[in-house]
Amino acid sequence: MREMKDSGVEWLGEVPSRWKLHRAKRLFKLTNDRGNDDLTLLAATQKHGMWPQDRLEGVVRVKDDTDLSRFRTVHKNDFVISLRSFQGGFERSDFEGVCSPAYQTFRSIKSIDYQFYKYLFKSPSFIDHMNSLTLGIREGKTIKFEDFAAQVLPMPPLDEQRRIADYLDEKCDEIDRAVSAAERSIEEYKAYKNSVVFQAVTKGLDSDVPMADSGPDWIGCAPKHWDVLEQKWLMRKKKSICEKWQGESVLSLTIGGVIVRDVESGKGKFPATFDGYQYIDAGNLVLCLFDIDVTPRCVGLARQDGVISPAYSQFAMLPGAEARFYDYYLRAMDDRKLYLGLTSTMRHSFTADAFGLIHALRPPVDEQLRIANYLDAKTAEIDRLVLSKQAIIADLKAYKQSLIYEAVTGKREV
Secondary structure (H helix, E strand, O other): OOOEEEOOOOOOOEEEOOOEEEEHHHOEEEEOOEOOOOOOEEEEEOOOEEEEHHHOOOOOOOOOOOOHHHOEEEOOOOEEEOOEHHHOOEEEEOOOEEEOOOOEEEEEOOOOOHHHHHHHHHOHHHHHHHHOOOEEEOOEEEOOHHHHHOOEEEEOOHHHHHHHHHHHHHHHHHHHHHHHHHHHHHHHHHHHHHHHHHHHHHHOOOOOOOEEEOOOOOOOEEEOOOEEEEHHHOEEEEOOEOOOOOOOOEEEEEOOEEEEOOOOOOOOOOOOOOOOOEEEOOOOEEEOOOOOOOOOOOEEEOOOOEEEOOOOEEEEEOOOOOHHHHHHHHHHHHHOOOOHHHOOOOOOOOOHHHHHOOEEEEOOHHHHHHHHHHHHHHHHHHHHHHHHHHHHHHHHHHHHHHHHHHHHOOOOOO
């Protein structure tokens, strides 16, 4: 086991005795150049580092007539400090280009392995340490180069920097492939779950029963003995406004269904008052009938009384319709956004009356209950498999962070 020494820096801890320790200002310098021979606009990303903006989705685009020659110069292997320091904030560039003037750029003034320092700047301990020095703005934090320049960084011998970087490239690639495989598995489980639900609520559980054309194109064939009728004969809209909130449970419709919000924690966005919310009764369906093309989840079953935003619609079930079955039924329609073609409004929204005119299936009540019980058990089984994969992903990501920290601080010899 090699000899270690105390770095005198809390986030670094002990480092190998042969490693040097330098202030960052002895390794890097701030650059303020403008423009570049290559005016490719680069953006800071967590996954790719500095990356051409035209290859990215979901980023704010600059105007076409923007003069990029006035943007900051970024050369290959430069580092860029972006504003989102709580996610890391230090990105290495593999490209020539320019970046927003809001960023700060710096480059090495000594011979270093750039990939080694990329990993160092991505180690959780370094990120946490830099975040402790920064001033909060907007949704991220400002990192000043001057603060970074004063920090002590490890400097292993160059050959060891390269060896560590190569080792982390290989190990992190293995971990990333395992994470991607687990994520693909999760998506397959979710697709399977959606398929199971749709099959059960539109075809039933008995594959031997006679089938017939249901009428609605989005359903196709269904058991011949099931009814097809307008949804207004299955459920009715109900609305009762809470004039003065008196501590009732505050509910919210989410991708996971109707949940109880923790208003005491102070986390999340809440209105100044819940006066004017609507009462919700346990056993009723909560629907979002506006912007159904972009809303992630448009239906959920309230499992307890409470209040919810008046923007949502509450439906009480009529005789012959079981809420648990129609929760699954409408979720199956929502997962495939099958009702989109039934609304002509620009924002794909329904009035309660228009929603009530949509035709739906109605199995016998005992069959509705049997299907709901089956789906409760089956979806819970699939959800457990998803949770196990998510736990694996969390473990892999934690291991990757630990591996990077141990390698770049010399605690793991490679």
